[in-house]
Amino acid sequence: MASTALDLKEDILRLKKERNAVILAHNYQVGPIQDIADYVGDSLGLAYQARETDAEVIAFCGVHFMAETAKILNPNKIVVLPDKDAGCSLEESCPADKLEAFLIESKEKNYYVIAYINCSGGVKALCDVICTSGNAVRIVEQAPADRPILFVPDANLGAWVMEQTGRKMDLWKGSCYVHVEFTRDSIQRIKDEHPDAVVVAHPECTTAVRLLADEVCSTEKMVHFCKNSPAKNIIVVTESGMLHRLQKEAPDKNLIPGPTDHCACADCRYMKMNTLEKLHACLDSLEPRVEMPEDIRQRAEAPILRMLEQSK
Numbered sequence: 001m002a003s004t005a006l007d008l009k010e011d012i013l014r015l016k017k018e019r020n021a022v023i024l025a026h027n028y029q030v031g032p033i034q035d036i037a038d039y040v041g042d043s044l045g046l047a048y049q050a051r052e053t054d055a056e057v058i059a060f061c062g063v064h065f066m067a068e069t070a071k072i073l074n075p076n077k078i079v080v081l082p083d084k085d086a087g088c089s090l091e092e093s094c095p096a097d098k099l100e101a102f103l104i105e106s107k108e109k110n111y112y113v114i115a116y117i118n119c120s121g122g123v124k125a126l127c128d129v130i131c132t133s134g135n136a137v138r139i140v141e142q143a144p145a146d147r148p149i150l151f152v153p154d155a156n157l158g159a160w161v162m163e164q165t166g167r168k169m170d171l172w173k174g175s176c177y178v179h180v181e182f183t184r185d186s187i188q189r190i191k192d193e194h195p196d197a198v199v200v201a202h203p204e205c206t207t208a209v210r211l212l213a214d215e216v217c218s219t220e221k222m223v224h225f226c227k228n229s230p231a232k233n234i235i236v237v238t239e240s241g242m243l244h245r246l247q248k249e250a251p252d253k254n255l256i257p258g259p260t261d262h263c264a265c266a267d268c269r270y271m272k273m274n275t276l277e278k279l280h281a282c283l284d285s286l287e288p289r290v291e292m293p294e295d296i297r298q299r300a301e302a303p304i305l306r307m308l309e310q311s312k
């Protein structure tokens with residue numbers, strides 16, 4: 001007989017206890033996963049949680065690079081991801097071999113390489129420091145003044161950080177396939193329908209969309225913005241999973257998902273690959289595990305630790 005949702009949740013909690021596991025979930029995960037997780041947050045908060053946990057198993061409900069970051073910080077723990085195919089278009093846009101070839105070609109520039117955390121362990125291993133959308137401005141402000149910066153892989157986030165810091169950077173031409181779906185027209189249209197609403201947008205959006213926003217910030221900072229804004233109506237321009245977290249944290253607000261030209265909201269197909277059923281299965285079998293070669297792990301760990309230190 002098929003188990004009910006209640007049984008499944010109870011059994012996830014049983015397995016979590018038996019395995020001495022912690023469940024970490026990104027703000028874009030489906031509601032039922034957010035509701036059962038020990039911690040829900042943005043990439044930066046999740047990296048801190050992964051570093052601090054004393055659980056033996058980390059069940060990471062997010063995309064692969066996030067689970068890989070947890071593994072880099074915890075080589076002796078088991079890290080499982082409900083769906084091993086949960087990737088990221090930004091990670092795909094910057095393969096490690098292409099970045100390595102580019103850095104060899106441009107050796108004389110002596111780039112200080114800053115990588116947005118949405119990249120593979122192989123790319124992290126080639127970088128000086130990592131950043132997330134939550135700390136990118138702080139990290140760029142602390143970059144050495146006498147070296148040119150190469151920022152990979154998100155050109156939209158990079159452009160926003162340049163505006164915020166006044167620091168010029170060379171940008172890798174990657175983008176998030178979800179956030180570039182929001183257009184100036186689609187956001188202007190929803191603004192016209194709600195003339196008193198304020199707009200909060202993720203920095204992975206294009207410049208044209210960011211220019212329509214009252215606030216541009218990481219997913220975690222969106223929670224603070226929505227809770228503290230005097231506005232009742234708030235248009236949220238990011239992946240749809242964010243609305244679940246915001247509705248719980250700011251129940252008195254009317255939260256309106258930012259639409260694209262084709263859809264009333266935007267889903268990340270990778271984030272949505274994880275389900276409660278797959279979370280249950282991965283806690284049961286402790287598979288699929290995130291693994292990586294030790295030499296790459298060690299080289300990737302240094303720029304992550306530098307980021308955690310610089311964003312305190």
Ligand code: 13P
Pocket residue numbers: 027041042043044118132133134176202204217218219220
């Ligand atoms: P945050 O770190 O702001 O949660 O962003 C992660 C992400 O993948 C956005 O698309």
Ligand code: SF4
Pocket residue numbers: 063087088089090091118176177178179204239268269270271
């Ligand atoms: Fe990657 Fe975009 Fe999905 Fe975030 S929303 S995980 S950047 S594809």
